[in-house]
Amino acid sequence: MAAVKRWLFEPVPRGRIAAFRTLVYLFVVADLTVITPWVRTHAHVPGDLYQPLLVGRILPLPTPTPLLVHAIFWILLVTSLAAATGRAPRVLGWTVFALYFEWMIIAMSYGKVDHDRFGFLVALAVLPTVGRARHGDTTRTEAGGWALRVTQIAVVCTYFLAAIAKLRFGGLDWLTSSVLARAIIRRGTDFADLIAQVPYLLIVAQFGIVAFELLSPLIFVLRDRWRHAGIGFFYTFHLFTYAAITISFAPHLVAMASFLPLEKVRPIEWLKARRGERAAAQT
16 A cells, blocks of 8 residues: 555656646637637527536536626636636636536537546646646655646546447447548548558557557556657557547647656746847847
């Protein structure tokens, strides 16, 4: 148990938390305005078409109305921008999580449920527990380590449970089915058309996808260097997926950044250094 506790609460630099927090909250803004702006159209959908997810029935949550949808949109937009600065991390963090959670209930209660939001929702839920974190701070925090670890577990569960679902509902026949072929016919790109012309390549790809998803938990037993390479493979997998059938998994990719040493990415300091170099060159 002690080893498990050390693993779950492995300390990380506060700067990593600050960077991840900024990335997550800025993505909420991008999601609202660019990635899934269609959620706002549910404000004008008749209430009798609203079939809330189980959690929406248990709580229970209200049927979306124009006032509710637009109010959540604007409040969430403003609070996410504020939360990205790192100020009032608990108050703003919990507010963003609650509003985005309701936003996802509104989005997914009309017949379409995306599984790329799980890890991202977990990240929103655990980030407020960390407290203050400043960019560039090398002080290590166990609370931050736990928040990132829980997010990582959610990311890996997204892969592993996707494979379980494929085998549960499609059986072994899923591996040799025409799932990818149908996806390419429905939303494939020119790149996908090239792939589809190679005999048996789609079947091999389906075996590879299930194997990759089932083996994804092994990412936790790899050393740092190989773990980062493995995460690079995960991102490459999604790059090819988007190139072939235009499915981006954007929120999942943001949550997956919890594996990365984000504290090393410090754009503000880089910009200051560049400005200093330009000023020195002009004198």
